[in-house]
Amino acid sequence: MLTISNRGKQMPASPIRKLVPYAEAAKKKGIKVYHLNIGQPDIETPPMVLDAVRNSTFKVLEYSHSAGNESYRKKLVQYYASVGISVNYNQIIVTTGGSEAIQFGFMACLDHGDEVIIPEPFYANYNGFAVAAGVGVVPITSHINNGFALPPIDEFEKVITPKTKAIVICNPNNPTGYSYSRQEMEQLRDLVLKHNLFLFSDEAYREFVYEDKQVSAMNLEGIEDNVILMDTISKRYSACGGRIGALVTKNQQVLDAVMKFAQARLSPPGFAQIAGEAAVDLPSDYFDTTKAEYKSRRDLIVKRLNAMNGVFCPNPGGAFYAMASLPIDDSDVFCQWLLESFDFNGRTVMLAPATGFYGTPGLGKNEVRLAYVLNLGAIDSAMDCLQEALKVYPGRTNK
Amino acid sequence: MLTISNRGKQMPASPIRKLVPYAEAAKKKGIKVYHLNIGQPDIETPPMVLDAVRNSTFKVLEYSHSAGNESYRKKLVQYYASVGISVNYNQIIVTTGGSEAIQFGFMACLDHGDEVIIPEPFYANYNGFAVAAGVGVVPITSHINNGFALPPIDEFEKVITPKTKAIVICNPNNPTGYSYSRQEMEQLRDLVLKHNLFLFSDEAYREFVYEDKQVSAMNLEGIEDNVILMDTISKRYSACGGRIGALVTKNQQVLDAVMKFAQARLSPPGFAQIAGEAAVDLPSDYFDTTKAEYKSRRDLIVKRLNAMNGVFCPNPGGAFYAMASLPIDDSDVFCQWLLESFDFNGRTVMLAPATGFYGTPGLGKNEVRLAYVLNLGAIDSAMDCLQEALKVYPGRTNK
Numbered sequence: 001m002l003t004i005s006n007r008g009k010q011m012p013a014s015p016i017r018k019l020v021p022y023a024e025a026a027k028k029k030g031i032k033v034y035h036l037n038i039g040q041p042d043i044e045t046p047p048m049v050l051d052a053v054r055n056s057t058f059k060v061l062e063y064s065h066s067a068g069n070e071s072y073r074k075k076l077v078q079y080y081a082s083v084g085i086s087v088n089y090n091q092i093i094v095t096t097g098g099s100e101a102i103q104f105g106f107m108a109c110l111d112h113g114d115e116v117i118i119p120e121p122f123y124a125n126y127n128g129f130a131v132a133a134g135v136g137v138v139p140i141t142s143h144i145n146n147g148f149a150l151p152p153i154d155e156f157e158k159v160i161t162p163k164t165k166a167i168v169i170c171n172p173n174n175p176t177g178y179s180y181s182r183q184e185m186e187q188l189r190d191l192v193l194k195h196n197l198f199l200f201s202d203e204a205y206r207e208f209v210y211e212d213k214q215v216s217a218m219n220l221e222g223i224e225d226n227v228i229l230m231d232t233i234s235k236r237y238s239a240c241g242g243r244i245g246a247l248v249t250k251n252q253q254v255l256d257a258v259m260k261f262a263q264a265r266l267s268p269p270g271f272a273q274i275a276g277e278a279a280v281d282l283p284s285d286y287f288d289t290t291k292a293e294y295k296s297r298r299d300l301i302v303k304r305l306n307a308m309n310g311v312f313c314p315n316p317g318g319a320f321y322a323m324a325s326l327p328i329d330d331s332d333v334f335c336q337w338l339l340e341s342f343d344f345n346g347r348t349v350m351l352a353p354a355t356g357f358y359g360t361p362g363l364g365k366n367e368v369r370l371a372y373v374l375n376l377g378a379i380d381s382a383m384d385c386l387q388e389a390l391k392v393y394p395g396r397t398n399k
Numbered sequence: 400m401l402t403i404s405n406r407g408k409q410m411p412a413s414p415i416r417k418l419v420p421y422a423e424a425a426k427k428k429g430i431k432v433y434h435l436n437i438g439q440p441d442i443e444t445p446p447m448v449l450d451a452v453r454n455s456t457f458k459v460l461e462y463s464h465s466a467g468n469e470s471y472r473k474k475l476v477q478y479y480a481s482v483g484i485s486v487n488y489n490q491i492i493v494t495t496g497g498s499e500a501i502q503f504g505f506m507a508c509l510d511h512g513d514e515v516i517i518p519e520p521f522y523a524n525y526n527g528f529a530v531a532a533g534v535g536v537v538p539i540t541s542h543i544n545n546g547f548a549l550p551p552i553d554e555f556e557k558v559i560t561p562k563t564k565a566i567v568i569c570n571p572n573n574p575t576g577y578s579y580s581r582q583e584m585e586q587l588r589d590l591v592l593k594h595n596l597f598l599f600s601d602e603a604y605r606e607f608v609y610e611d612k613q614v615s616a617m618n619l620e621g622i623e624d625n626v627i628l629m630d631t632i633s634k635r636y637s638a639c640g641g642r643i644g645a646l647v648t649k650n651q652q653v654l655d656a657v658m659k660f661a662q663a664r665l666s667p668p669g670f671a672q673i674a675g676e677a678a679v680d681l682p683s684d685y686f687d688t689t690k691a692e693y694k695s696r697r698d699l700i701v702k703r704l705n706a707m708n709g710v711f712c713p714n715p716g717g718a719f720y721a722m723a724s725l726p727i728d729d730s731d732v733f734c735q736w737l738l739e740s741f742d743f744n745g746r747t748v749m750l751a752p753a754t755g756f757y758g759t760p761g762l763g764k765n766e767v768r769l770a771y772v773l774n775l776g777a778i779d780s781a782m783d784c785l786q787e788a789l790k791v792y793p794g795r796t797n798k
Contacts, residue, residue: 002595002624005564008507008656017465017662038462045460053670054453061444061640061674063437066416096495096642099664108407112511112533128663134511134533165404196401225401241460241669243495257407263416264527265498270640271452271670275460 011131015124015356022339023350031343034374034382037335037350039174039320041373043238043290045275052278053271064267067259068094068246072277076246079280083206085218085229091250093258094268094276098204098232098245102126105228105247106133108257109198115163116200119151121323121357121364123174123202136163139359144325144367147314148176150184153191166198167191172205172214175357175369176323177298177316179209189220199223202230204245205319207287210295212317218248225251233272235320237279238290242272294320297372297379304383305370308390310398322370323354329395331355331368342389349382349389366397410530414523414755421738422749430742433773433781436734436749438573438719440772442637442689444674451677452670460669465661467493467645471676475645478679482605484617484628490649492657493667493675497603497631497644501525504627504646505532507656508597514562515599518550520722520756520763522573522601535562538758543724543766546713547575549583552590565597566590571604571613574756574768575722576697576715578608588619598622601629604718606686609694611716617647624650632671634719636678637689641671693719696771696778703782704769707789709797721769722753728794730754730767741788748781748788765796 016038023033067073073089080087095101102125110116112134118126120139130137140155142148156167167188172179180188192199201217217227232245247258298315301322305313310327328334331353338348352371354364372379390396415437422432466472472488479486494500501524509515511533517525519538529536539554541547555566566587571578579587591598600616616626631644646657697714700721704712709726727733730752737747751770753763771778789795 002597002650004652004656005506005508005510005513007510008653008659011506011656011659011663013659014465014662040462042459044458050458050460054455056453059443059449060441061449061638061671063439063639066413096668097665103664107404107410107531109404111404111406114404125663125665128659132506132660132663198401239460240462241666243666243668251401253403254407257403257410260407260410260412260527261531263413264410264524264531265502266496266524267640267642269495269642269668269671271674272460272668275670 007131007134012124012127016352019335019339019350022336026339026348030346032347033339034347034349034378034385036370036372036374036382037352039235039371039373040240041235041238041320042375043293045238046279046282046286048282049237049239049275049279053274056274061270064270064273066262066267068268069273069277072273075277075280085216087218087248087250091248091255093247093255093262094273095245095247096268097243098202098230098234099125101230101232101245101247102129102202103132104258104261105200105230106130106135107261108254109228110135110165113163114165115161116166116168117156117159117164118168118359120359121175121354122359123170124356126168127359137359141360141363142176144312144314144323148173148178148323150180150187153187156191160195164195164197166200168200168202170202171217172209172318174205174319175321175352175354177319177321179212179317180215182215185215185217185220189223192226193223197226199227200230201227204232204235207236208291208294208320209318210291210298214318228254233276233279239272239275239279242275243269244272244276294372297376298322300376301370301372301379301383304380308387310390320372322372323367324370325367326390327396327398328366328393329397330365333395334393335368337393338389344385344388347381347385349385406530406533411523411526415751418734418738418749421735425738425747429745431746432738433746433748433777433784435769435771435773435781436751438634438770438772439639440634440637440719441774442692444637445678445681445685447681448636448638448674448678452673455673463666463669463672465666466658467667468672468676471672474676474679479647484615486617486647486649490647490654492646492654492661493672494644494646495667496633496642497601497629498524500629500631500644500646501528501601502531503657503660504599504629505529505534506660507653508627509534509564512562513564514560515565515567516555516558516563517567517758519758520574520753521758522569523755525567526758536758540759540762541575543711543713543722547572547577547722549579549586552586555590559594563594563596565599567599567601569601570616571608571717573604573718574720574751574753576718576720578611578716579614581614584614584616584619588622591625592622596625598626599629600626603631603634606635607690607693607719608717609690609697613717627653632675632678638671638674638678641674642668643671643675693771696775697721699775700769700771700778700782703779707786709789719771721771722766723769724766725789726795726797727765727792728796729764732794733792734767736792737788743784743787746780746784748784
């Protein structure tokens with residue numbers, strides 16, 4: 001019988017996008033839906049970034065170098081220097097979004113049957129890329145009560161086997177917003193060194209750390225060959241649709257292997273490389289403004305959430321996500337109910353059930369992720385909706 | 400020890416791009432290099448296609464739908480109808496180049512350890528995507544003496560095992576230029592039906608068939624669920640750098656699985672989707688002009704090649720590639736020698752050794768692929784170089 005692959009069957013559906021039909025139905029009923037479910041910022045892409053593409057004058061939309069335009073990679077060296085990361089342009093491979101950086105990293109470093117350890121809750125698509133690569137994800141649970149700090153190293157040690165090849169972190173974290181401390185990063189360094197593991201570090205939200213300074217895995221001494229940075233311009237410049245990211249590493253063997261995967265797919269997107277290159281020349285206060293905006297949104301959403309009866313939201317140190325525990329029976333049911341059966345003055349809110357971010361079945365049932373990607377007014381209205389929803393939700397646990 | 404994956408080690412380096420350093424060195428010496436080695440057309444991207452991007456007015460470069468913008472997919476329905484392929488927009492998933500369509504198809508339909516049969520010589524990157532997916536490539540040799548026609552079906556039957564899950568064709572073919580006849584396509588139909596195989600059909604060069612009409616796998620009756628079309632705008636509109644392609648199939652199970660892979664990588668590139676959408680509105684004579692240009696290039700290159708002593712080049716029916724057998728000992732050595740040790744009046748030519756297009760070791764040693772992507776004058780000069788080179792090449796076999 002003609003049948004799809006087991007890999008195709010096992011591939012997880014997007015936990016965030018599965019609610020989309022319910023949101024569409026709500027909108028058709030005339031209900032205004034506040035989208036706090038997805039990391040698509042409302043912040044305008046800087047006009048000079050878009051203008052660089054619009055003012056381009058080339059006549060043939062040619063393949064670029066498989067590693068990305070040399071001029072862009074040289075600009076990226078400048079960008080990385082500005083955030084304290086010292087690399088040369090041959091250590092940068094431009095990718096189709098951060099997504100492809102993850103994919104290339106997994107493909108080049110991990111074999112079918114290997115395992116990676118990821119603190120959960122984690123970015124759900126790591127799962128998808130692991131399934132594609134035939135790699136097993138071993139989750140280590142981080143907890144909401146300490147703001148999703150790095151789990152004790154003992155917990156990692158317990159699950160390390162000969163199959164373990166890497167640890168994957170996202171810092172600051174999607175979905176928790178947690179920003180790893182220098183001490184935690186050094187614990188990870190010692191661990192990967194002890195067990196000869198790769199450390200995949202997704203730093204898509206590097207600029208959005210509100211109190212401290214982000215500690216890049218690229219600056220951990222003694223594990224230069226272990227670290228693979230997975231990066232993207234998507235969130236940094238509100239340029240998600242460009243699909244431009246980068247894989248950065250000092251490990252020459254990894255670079256050589258990744259280049260072969262990069263050559264097979266020919267080149268990263270042309271137009272958005274122009275955008276990415278222009279973005280490096282944004283005025284130095286660009287992130288100050290954006291960061292201040294996200295910080296005030298975070299402050300508002302955290303305050304509103306913690307003021308609700310039975311709700312707890314630790315203060316996220318970075319990114320633009322907050323995780324909250326709610327007095328509910330089942331976050332999947334609740335998030336669907338918000339769209340299907342609830343409105344407050346013709347409005348409702350779309351959230352991401354946290355279940356999709358945990359690898360351990362059963363976890364996250366009373367947690368949701370909120371992306372504070374809307375302006376303060378919209379966040380306030382969305383929180384009004386959530387507050388009222390929790391009062392009337394039939395599956396509320398502490399009535 | 401920290402080590403990359405076996406997959407990373409096994410991943411083939413691009414057979415075409417490995418000569419690039421020699422070409423760069425030649426240029427540094429002041430030698431003019433005619434690039435007939437790679438499918439990067441010199442034809443201008445239609446200005447209205449580029450202008451659609453340049454005149455865009457959106458303010459946020461947002462993620463698109465994971466399957467591509469609905470408006471674009473609806474336009475593609477119109478495009479496919481114009482080439483006689485009837486599909487609806489839910490049967491189209493927009494991909495990051497044809498490359499990602501191949502990747503998604505392999506991932507959704509093939510498991511680690513499965514096998515695909517591909518007539519050789521074949522597009523070298525099928526190998527790369529197969530390695531990434533853990534899939535074995537079983538080549539069936541087609542021969543230059545009959546212009547690389549489809550090998551007898553018996554040859555396929557001989558290598559079909561329970562591991563065989565699909566046949567991959569490229570029609571018209573890269574690297575041979577061969578355009579499969581209706582009879583050959585029907586033989587393939589009967590074969591995949593008999594053995595319950597998928598038929599992956601790469602039709603990137605659909606418009607460039609010079610004498611007959613391309614026979615799309617999408618129009619083979621009775622195997623609607625078996626056929627997966629892998630497509631791209633790269634060659635069609637000389638828009639290689641946009642990285643926009645499509646996977647098209649009527650098999651709902653495959654579409655559902657591919658959508659999960661598509662969601663994991665979020666969305667295809669934004670800017671170039673605008674370009675792709677505009678391209679569908681090109682005047683109906685657009686391909687007439689382009690095709691006439693390629694045809695006169697083909698006629699010239701084939702005539703020049705066959706006029707050289709000891710050279711044979713069958714007349715390719717489509718695409719913009721020609722394969723030629725040369726009186727040489729080793730095409731890899733020869734192509735490198737052309738760049739490293741030869742020039743004719745300060746000029747030389749870069750060709751692709753055919754060895755990289757064969758899965759069977761040892762084949763293609765006296766063959767090269769020539770991409771007729773340069774104008775007539777450049778092709779003529781490049782052929783002058785080749786003609787002179789063959790006279791003096793130390794590894795010439797029939798002196």
